[in-house]
Amino acid sequence: MKLSRRTTAAATIAGAAAFAMLATGCSAGSGSAASGDEDITLTITTFGTFGYDDLYKEYEELHPNVTIKPTNIDTGGNARTDAFTKLAAGSGLSDIVAIEEGWLGAIMEVSDRFVDLNDFGAQDIKDRWLDWKFEQGTDADGRVIGYGTDIGPTGLCYNGKLFEEAGLPSDRAEVAELFGGADASWDTYFELGAEYTEKTGKAWYDHSGFVWNSMVNQMDEGYYTSDGELNIEGNSEMRDRFDQLAEATLNGQSAAQTAWDWGGGKAFVDGSFATFVCPGWMLGTIKGQLEAGGGDASTGWDFADVFPGGPVNWGGAFLSIPTTSKHQEAAAELTAWLTAPEQQVKQSKAAGNFPSTIEAAETIAEESAPNELFNDAPTGAILAERAKGVKAQFKGPDDSVIQENVFGPALNLLDQQEATADEAWQQAMDLLQDLVIDN
The missing domain is CATH 3.40.190.10 (Periplasmic binding protein-like II)
Structure with a gap:
C-alpha cells in the first residue's frame, strides 16, 4: 500500500x-x-x-x-x-x-x-x-x-507547597474536594487559577497545549467523528472550550513553557506553575524532569484523585x-x-x-x-479510580498532526500573549486547511 x-x-x-x-x-x-x-x-x-x-x-x-x-x-x-x-x-x-x-x-x-x-x-x-x-x-x-x-487515565498533579503559600489546602483529599470532587469542572479549575495568579503573580499551568489536549479528549467526539470525518470547523462545543482556555491563558494562568522541555526541568522546581495535567505515563516524565532540574520529593509535587470535566484518557x-x-x-x-x-x-x-x-x-x-x-x-490506586468511566475516543489519521501542528502554534500565540482568541482560532483553521484538508 x-x-x-x-x-x-x-x-x-x-x-x-x-x-x-x-x-x-x-x-x-x-x-x-x-x-x-x-x-x-x-x-x-x-x-x-x-x-x-x-x-x-x-x-x-x-x-x-x-x-x-x-x-x-x-x-x-x-x-x-x-x-x-x-x-x-x-x-x-x-x-x-x-x-x-x-x-x-x-x-x-x-x-x-x-x-x-x-x-x-x-x-x-x-x-x-x-x-x-x-x-x-x-x-x-x-x-x-x-x-x-x-x-492514559488522568489525574491532577499539583504542588502542595505552592498551594499552601497561596492559602489553598495541600492535602490531596481536600484538594480533590476543592476542585469539586466527582463534579470537578473546567469552570472551577480556571476560577481557582484566577485566584491563584492574583494572589501569587505566578502561573497556574505550564502551557496551554496540554490543557487543551485534555479538554478535547473529554469530548464524545474529538478532532474526528466516530465515523472518521473531520469535526473541527463549525464545532461550537470545541470553540467554546478553546475560548475558555484562551481567556484563562490571556489572563496570565499559563507559564508559556515549551512542551517536553520545561527549561530542562527547572520549571518543575522553581515554582513556575502550580498544577499539571497528569495521565499516568506523565508521572514518569515528571520524574525525569524533576531529576534533570535538581528537584526531588521535597519539591512539593503531589497527585490528586480529581480532574476537571471528569474522566479522560x-x-x-x-x-x-x-x-x-x-x-x-x-x-x-x-x-x-x-x-x-x-x-x-x-x-x-x-x-x-x-x-x-x-x-x-x-x-x-x-x-x-x-x-x-x-x-x-x-x-x-488513584489512576485506577481515574480509569473508571474512561472511554476511548476515535482518533483519525491526522489526530496528532492536528493537536501538535494545527492547534499547537495557535495555542503558543495565546501563551505568548500575541493573539486574541479569535486570531488564534483563525490561525488554527488556516493551518488545518494547509496541513490536513489540502493534503
Whole structure:
C-alpha cells in the first residue's frame, strides 16, 4: 500500500497478559522461537518513558539465545516522524515498534505493513485487555496489529507547597474536594487559577497545549467523528472550550513553557506553575524532569484523585511488528511477554504509567504503593479510580498532526500573549486547511 499524500506529509512532522502464547496454546518457553538454539537479535523502538530496561534484561535471562537491541526516541511526535519516514522508505523499522494512540489512526491507513498478530495467537489472549484497548489495535479487516501497553487515565498533579503559600489546602483529599470532587469542572479549575495568579503573580499551568489536549479528549467526539470525518470547523462545543482556555491563558494562568522541555526541568522546581495535567505515563516524565532540574520529593509535587470535566484518557501505546521483520515469530513472543500482566505491573512501577490489561490494573490498584516523589501518593490506586468511566475516543489519521501542528502554534500565540482568541482560532483553521484538508 502506498502512503497517502496526507500521511507522507505528516511523516515530516513531529505514549493483561501472562507469558506469550502461540496459536497452539504453548507458552513462549516451550518450543517457541525465543527458546530455540538459534541466536536471535530483536530490535525494538519505543519513545518517552516506557520502563522496559529491566524487562529486557529479564527476558534475555529467560531466553539466552535472544539479544534485545532497544532504541528509545524522546517524544511520541518524533517517534511518529521516525516511523513514517521509514515506512515511506520501505526499510529501517525495528522488529517491534511502539505506536502512540494519537497516531494510531494514521498507522491504520497502512495497517498491511504490520504483522497480523492473529497469526500468533492474539485471539487466545485477547481477554487480557480492556475490550476497547484490544479493539483499538484491530484494523477494519479484523487484523490485530498491536498489543496494548498502557492507557492514559488522568489525574491532577499539583504542588502542595505552592498551594499552601497561596492559602489553598495541600492535602490531596481536600484538594480533590476543592476542585469539586466527582463534579470537578473546567469552570472551577480556571476560577481557582484566577485566584491563584492574583494572589501569587505566578502561573497556574505550564502551557496551554496540554490543557487543551485534555479538554478535547473529554469530548464524545474529538478532532474526528466516530465515523472518521473531520469535526473541527463549525464545532461550537470545541470553540467554546478553546475560548475558555484562551481567556484563562490571556489572563496570565499559563507559564508559556515549551512542551517536553520545561527549561530542562527547572520549571518543575522553581515554582513556575502550580498544577499539571497528569495521565499516568506523565508521572514518569515528571520524574525525569524533576531529576534533570535538581528537584526531588521535597519539591512539593503531589497527585490528586480529581480532574476537571471528569474522566479522560490521554494516550497509551501499542507494540506492533512491521512485516519487514525477519524474526516475526520471536518478535511476537517478546511483544506478548512485554505486554503481559506481570510485566505491565513491573512497567507501571518503573515508569508510572497505568496498565491496559485487566489483571495488571487490579494488581496496581490493590497494592496502592506509595510514590515517594509525589508525597507518597498511592498513584496506582488513584489512576485506577481515574480509569473508571474512561472511554476511548476515535482518533483519525491526522489526530496528532492536528493537536501538535494545527492547534499547537495557535495555542503558543495565546501563551505568548500575541493573539486574541479569535486570531488564534483563525490561525488554527488556516493551518488545518494547509496541513490536513489540502493534503
